[in-house]
Amino acid sequence: MMRAGTHHLADDALRAAASVDDTRLLASIEALAAFGARSDGGVNRPALSATDLEARRHLVGYAHALGCTVTTDACANLFIHRPGSGAAPPVMTGSHIDTQPSGGKLDGCYGVLAGLECMAALNDAGIRTRRPLEVAIWTNEEGTRFAPGAMGSSAFVEPSRMPAYLNAADADGVTLGAALERYRHALPGLPSRGDAPPAHAFVELHIEQGPQLENAGVPLGIVTGIQGVRWYEFHCQGVAAHAGTTPMPMRRDAMTLAVALRASLEAIATSLGGEHTRITFGRWSVTPNSINTIPSDVTFSVDFRHPDAHVLDSFDAQVLACAQRHGARIAPLFTHAPVRFDATVLARLDAACHALEAPALRLTSGAFHDAMYLSQHCPTAMLFVPSRDGISHNPAEATDARHLVLGARALAHTLTTLCND
Structure with missing residues (x-):
């Protein structure tokens, strides 16, 4: 039997979705992109830079114009609050507005602006x-100015991280602590909140940053989780010698060792993870890095991602043994378990897509997002819209306007439903 008021609440969700203004949403994206705009159409807006502070002032002004209050916390996260009729824990949405040095207009920013449009x-x-x-x-x-990335969301969920974060320094030697002090002077009127209060749910809307939705011809992606990751660094040692005078059997070539090790690692990853494997050898350092000298030292990184925790654990064991067989040193750099999003929030996203008659594909995120940490705080899920040609972290990053608007409508429907729980 349908409980009293259910029809009314469903009508509210549909009315909220229908009230998303496409012109206003798209204009807000362009307005924010002006802060740190590049000549190639991209955006460069490092976290807590002068440009970022200007962008924050702009959004605080927009929030106040909507009748909302704005607070901040110890890691300079901003919280734009629209009151409800009761004092229940809030429903949260949002993302980030810092960009890659040669980033686009949508990564993170779309989720913030779509939330404000809701x-x-x-x-x-x-x-x-x-x-x-x-x-x-x-x-x-x-994480391009201060390491690690997702500082704000991780510190929100685990405030004990903040003392270590304060000492993180950018390329110019400016610490996060100093940048936070400048932030407080730049936006002095913002009330500060304490540790993270309870939340009913968190929904993050984001561009996919990959090709799956576009390839499937589907406008929305319901994200069931985020794959886990292992980062390693391998060091192979040889002996530098003359390239022209040293016979091949007498060489101890660190690059030859590194190439063989790389092939073994890729074979392990593929055999364990199958089609879901994502392995990248992204950073290489060669010494002495001379055209006519046999390399004496080679260091390279491995980024391995998979949605199955058992596969990640097996990879850990096998790469350690592989490094020992090849006589290489191995150092773990970073690890994060796969994230599974909340079934109830996912069902609300399903219901929104159904109500809007919008096809949706269920998928796993290959990239990290703030939702990864929020899932430790409250029921969490994500919604994706397609990325044209799968491109992100690039000035060419783009999503069709109709998909941006549809994503905001689906978000509005979902948030309204959750806010009336």
Whole structure:
């Protein structure tokens, strides 16, 4: 039997979705992209840079114009709050606005601006939800200025991380602690909140950054989780010698060793993970790096990703044995378990796509997102829209306008439903 008010709540969700204004949403994307705009159409907006602070002032002004309050926290995360009719824990959405040095207009930014558009749509539709709605702007997700990435969301969930984060320095030697001090002076009127309060749910809308949705011809992706990762560094040692005078049998060539090791690692990854394997040998250092000298030292990185924790564990064991067989040193750099998103929030996303008659594909995210950490705090899920040609972290990053608008409508429907739980 349908509970009282269910039809009314469903109508609210549809009205909120219909009230998303495509012109306003697309204009907001262009307005934010002006902060750090590159001549090639991309955006360069490092976390807590002067450009980022200007962009934050712009968004705080927009939030106040929507009738919302804005608070911040110890890691300079921003929380834009639209009150509900009650004092229940809020529903959260949002993402980040820092970019890669040669980034695009949408990565992270779209999720923030679509969340603000949902608030504007609720205002336009005259809807007061039971729960408050919050749009979070997480600090330093990209990790290009301060390492590690996803600082803001991870510190929100685990405040004990902050003391170590404060000493992280950028390429110019500026620490996060110093950048936070400048932030507080630049936006002095923002009230500060303490440790993370309870939240009812978190939904992050994002561009896919890959080709699956476009290849399938599907406009929306319901993200069931984020694959796990292992980062390693391998060091192969040889002996530098003259390239023209040293016979092949007498050489101890670190690059020959590294190439053989690389082939073995790729074979292990493929045999363990099959079609879901993602392995990348992205960073190489060769010494002495001379055209006519046999390499004495080669160091290279491995990024292995897979959605199955058992595969990741097997990879750990086999690469250690592989390094020993090849006489190479191995150093673990980073590890994160696969993330599984909440079934109830995923069902609300399913319902939104069905209500909007929008086809959706279920998939796993290959990239990290702030939702990875929020899933430790509250029920969490993600929604993707297609990336043209699968391109991201690039000025050519683009998503068709109709997909950007549809994603915001699906988000508005989902948030309204969750806010009325």
